[in-house]
Amino acid sequence: MQQEQAVPSIAVPAAEYALRKRPNALQNVLKFTRRKPLGAIGFAMIIFLFAMTLGTPQLEFGVPELPHRPFGVELGQPWMSRYEEEEQFKSITTGRLAQNNSPTIDNWLGTDSSGRDNWSRIVWGARRSLFLAVWALAIATAVGTFIGVVTGYFRGWLDTVAQRLMDALQSFPPLLTLILILTIAPFTSSPSLVVAAFALGFVGIPQVQRIVRGVVLSTREQQYVEAARVIGATDTRTMRYYILPNIMASIIVIFSTGLGVVILAEAAIAFLVPNVLPSEGASWGLMLDQADNEGIGDHPWPAVASAGAIALAVLGFNLAGDALRDVLDPRLRVG
Amino acid sequence: MQQYIIRRSLLNFFVIFLVATMVFGALRIDSSTIISNRAASCVADVGGADPEECRNIAKSELGLHSSIPSQYWNFLRDTVQLDLGESFYTKNSVLTDIKQRALPSVELGLLQLVVALAIALPIGIISAIRQDTWIDYILRFVAIFFLGIPVFIIAIAVITLTSQFAEGSFLADWLGPHNTGWVEIWENPYQNLKLVTGAALVGGLGTGAVIMRFLRSQMLEVMRQDYVRTAWAKGLRERVVIIRHALKNALIPVLTVVGLLLGSIVSGNVILETIYNIEGIGFYVVFSAAQFDFPVMQGIVLVVAMLLVFVNLLVDVAYGWLDPRIRYS
Numbered sequence: 032m033q034q035e036q037a038v039p040s041i042a043v044p045a046a047e048y049a050l051r052k053r054p055n056a057l058q059n060v061l062k063f064t065r066r067k068p069l070g071a072i073g074f075a076m077i078i079f080l081f082a083m084t085l086g087t088p089q090l091e092f093g094v095p096e097l098p099h100r101p102f103g104v105e106l107g108q109p110w111m112s113r114y115e116e117e118e119q120f121k122s123i124t125t126g127r128l129a130q131n132n133s134p135t136i137d138n139w140l141g142t143d144s145s146g147r148d149n150w151s152r153i154v155w156g157a158r159r160s161l162f163l164a165v166w167a168l169a170i171a172t173a174v175g176t177f178i179g180v181v182t183g184y185f186r187g188w189l190d191t192v193a194q195r196l197m198d199a200l201q202s203f204p205p206l207l208t209l210i211l212i213l214t215i216a217p218f219t220s221s222p223s224l225v226v227a228a229f230a231l232g233f234v235g236i237p238q239v240q241r242i243v244r245g246v247v248l249s250t251r252e253q254q255y256v257e258a259a260r261v262i263g264a265t266d267t268r269t270m271r272y273y274i275l276p277n278i279m280a281s282i283i284v285i286f287s288t289g290l291g292v293v294i295l296a297e298a299a300i301a302f303l304v305p306n307v308l309p310s311e312g313a314s315w316g317l318m319l320d321q322a323d324n325e326g327i328g329d330h331p332w333p334a335v336a337s338a339g340a341i342a343l344a345v346l347g348f349n350l351a352g353d354a355l356r357d358v359l360d361p362r363l364r365v366g
Numbered sequence: 367m368q369q370y371i372i373r374r375s376l377l378n379f380f381v382i383f384l385v386a387t388m389v390f391g392a393l394r395i396d397s398s399t400i401i402s403n404r405a406a407s408c409v410a411d412v413g414g415a416d417p418e419e420c421r422n423i424a425k426s427e428l429g430l431h432s433s434i435p436s437q438y439w440n441f442l443r444d445t446v447q448l449d450l451g452e453s454f455y456t457k458n459s460v461l462t463d464i465k466q467r468a469l470p471s472v473e474l475g476l477l478q479l480v481v482a483l484a485i486a487l488p489i490g491i492i493s494a495i496r497q498d499t500w501i502d503y504i505l506r507f508v509a510i511f512f513l514g515i516p517v518f519i520i521a522i523a524v525i526t527l528t529s530q531f532a533e534g535s536f537l538a539d540w541l542g543p544h545n546t547g548w549v550e551i552w553e554n555p556y557q558n559l560k561l562v563t564g565a566a567l568v569g570g571l572g573t574g575a576v577i578m579r580f581l582r583s584q585m586l587e588v589m590r591q592d593y594v595r596t597a598w599a600k601g602l603r604e605r606v607v608i609i610r611h612a613l614k615n616a617l618i619p620v621l622t623v624v625g626l627l628l629g630s631i632v633s634g635n636v637i638l639e640t641i642y643n644i645e646g647i648g649f650y651v652v653f654s655a656a657q658f659d660f661p662v663m664q665g666i667v668l669v670v671a672m673l674l675v676f677v678n679l680l681v682d683v684a685y686g687w688l689d690p691r692i693r694y695s
Contacts, residue, residue, distance in 0.1 A: 069510065195377060199384035202671035204648070206636045207663065210655040211392055295516050302518055303640055303652060319522075327526045334526075338519045346514030353510070 063358070070354020076347030083111050083157035097166070097224035098159035098312045112154035113139075116313055119146040131330035141332030143318070144325055149336040156313040156337075160344065163228050164293040168286055170232030175239025176282055182240075183247030184270050194244075197237040205234050209300055213307040224309050231293050239285055246281045250274050280359035287355055291348025298341045315340050371683060378675040385671040386664075390441055393660050394434060400658040401425055428454070428660065445668065451661035455654070460665035464647065470548055471646030474562050474569075474639070475632035479624065481570025482577055489574075490581030495608060497586060506582075509575040518637045521568045525641070540564060543642040565642040569635065573627060580623055584616040591615075618688045625681035629674045 064071040091105035099106050120129040120142055128146035132138055140149035182190040212230035251274060259273045301308050301316025310317060315337045322334035404424035405417060425431045444451065450460035493505045528538040541564040551558040588594060589612050597611045636648035647666060654662035
């Protein structure tokens, strides 16, 4: 009886067997959605946000420059925006600027005090917020992971000194550090978004380092790391091929939750001290600040649009980050 | 234990030394802006004064005329003697200014924490003991919502809505900002509470969400422990099992998180203090950064760093005291 049962499983062709073992991408997505509905909503929000930044690439290459050349290729007008960034609307009946309009067919979210379309400015601003966040997080995770892996792996005096240094960095009020870097840095004759990304990333380094170091400390005691050492792997090799791949899940989680934090930080600075940030292009935080100065009660639409964009973006990254952490790396779970 | 505290304290002083060095260095990377600002105002004041002379006067006023090492030495010596210098802007001693502004920050921080705990404790417990029911889902979603929506957006929304739809009423009075300046609590408690309540409520929502999520996961873990099962098996009432057996043990790690939060709340409420016109430390930091007020920035960073590292130490010691299984190394 038992033998009969065993036969078919051997007879299954390898390809089919593999197929049954590994569900395809769609099945994975569906499973994730069923297990983590809130996380799926978060991911949908993130995908929508990134879709906002997409535009036809222009044939212009160069040094990456924010907001419209994030990866060296100039991006054209975002597909989702209906109008140019600075395009001003005139009222048909009076011929004057259509200031602070309520939503209409032409302006889905109304217009701001200069007669510009709120929806289009939100879409243009998404590029600035998201790519600023991506750059800042790339800097923070790259540096933070490097320091975290090295100090967590070697421990000893190097670790002690680095830990105290990170303690010192972390005890600066983060907003003060940001303002300091943005105002007094010698490389800013005029504030630029790349410097802003660097500043935001710099503030994140100690936080990333702390988490990564903690994970490395537990990973380095695993048997496979010990085995690597036994077969004579060098320190570099152990860190690169044994530790790094195994803490990748944590790094992905840090990255995705960090994006929300950086978007929030940028919006907060733009709102509190608008003059330290460069005003190239539309920005959610600067929009909200402007709306607040002009009186939200009288003209709510620019404020509703920008506050909604910031809040939804941060909420989306939080939801997605939470779900990712539960699925990928339960060690980091806080609540 | 004693050894541990001494060693940690020494390390803390090393951290503070690092902080002092960093803030000193950061402020001297580029001092040309502030010097030319000062010089410009001097030229304007005197009228027709020699610009170069004005630059020199400005430099000596700012203490930037000597070499960097001697500036550094003077800075360290003064700091050890608790002399943080004078503010360029208000001309007061920095320490006096900080003392004056510490109180609003501490009051706001504590009140915010009270609000947060008042929200987090019942909600966290309910959400844990009714895990995966509809009430748990609703409470968790609300928590994630308040965690996800930035505090300054909630604050703006609350202020706008109350001033728009309830102008002059009780709600707008208690939840909105005031421009009357700071009133000490012993001078006029009613007025004082009015100043901070709005900010504390708005800030407490976010902090409460953090604590609630943490408490929930701790409760879930503790509820699966053997001693809780024993308590159930003894036939104790639900209230007794939850509060006396489960909550007591779940609260220990939560308390440490609360302690750590307190440090960052008191020092870092920049956003709420600015929106609600509360003249605390955070407000002062942004204000002085905008004015390039070096001594104030140095002073605040040092005081805040001191606060944070010693609160951390206190929290670690308290953790071991509450949970004797923890060993120090």
